[in-house]
Amino acid sequence: MKKIYLILTVAVFTFFTFGCSNNNEKATDKTSEKIAEKFIEGATGNKVDVDIDKSNNTGSMTIKGDNGDAVTISSDGKKIPDNFPSDIYLAEGDIASVGTIDTGDGSIITILMNVKEDTGTTADKILKEMKAAGWKIDMNMKTSEGDVQMYSKGNNSLTVTVGKDHEQTSVNYMATISEK
Numbered sequence: 001m002k003k004i005y006l007i008l009t010v011a012v013f014t015f016f017t018f019g020c021s022n023n024n025e026k027a028t029d030k031t032s033e034k035i036a037e038k039f040i041e042g043a044t045g046n047k048v049d050v051d052i053d054k055s056n057n058t059g060s061m062t063i064k065g066d067n068g069d070a071v072t073i074s075s076d077g078k079k080i081p082d083n084f085p086s087d088i089y090l091a092e093g094d095i096a097s098v099g100t101i102d103t104g105d106g107s108i109i110t111i112l113m114n115v116k117e118d119t120g121t122t123a124d125k126i127l128k129e130m131k132a133a134g135w136k137i138d139m140n141m142k143t144s145e146g147d148v149q150m151y152s153k154g155n156n157s158l159t160v161t162v163g164k165d166h167e168q169t170s171v172n173y174m175a176t177i178s179e180k
Contacts, residue, residue, distance in 0.1 A: 036061070072102040083177055084109050088158060089129035091115045091122050091171045104179070106155075111173040119169050123147035123162040126171070130158075154178070 036050040040063060049064045060074035078095040093115030101108040115122055127140060130151050135158065139150040146163030155178035162171050 070104060074100045081109055083107055084175065085156060087133040088175060089126055089133060091126060106176065106178040109175045109177060113171045115169045115171055117169060119146045119162050119164055122169050122171060126160055
């Protein structure tokens with residue numbers, strides 16, 4: 001389990017350092033792939049194949065192991081993936097970014113939004129809407145800086161953080177979606 005977290009940490013670092021730049025030259029892509037492969041192979045002792053595919057503000061990085069298992073980390077700009085549950089209430093505002101990690105068994109989807117309502121109003125509305133949609137409230141922690149809310153429904157889970165970011169409210173969703 002420790003190795004999986006290490007792989008994902010290195011992969012995310014490498015993807016966002018090398019894979020999402022605006023430089024679309026194939027030589028840079030191949031160099032980034034080789035660097036990522038060496039990091040992961042050195043950390044795990046297992047041979048891996050890394051494939052980086054990027055264009056403009058979107059991109060993906062797939063890490064495939066010797067046994068055929070694969071993890072894909074992607075950023076699709078501001079587009080919400082098709083497998084994001086429709087019963088998760090998204091605050092009214094602007095999507096700043098969307099990221100996905102696909103493992104074959106499921107996905108972790110993050111959505112960062114900027115909203116105009118204050119943190120308290122936003123957090124209260126999310127709580128009300130998620131409860132109405134049948135999500136179990138596992139945690140609702142209010143602080144002076146904002147809220148952290150955790151939900152579960154079936155094999156899926158969701159963590160929502162609401163906080164102040166300069167003059168606006170920032171909402172970060174992290175959904176763990178099971179494919180089973």
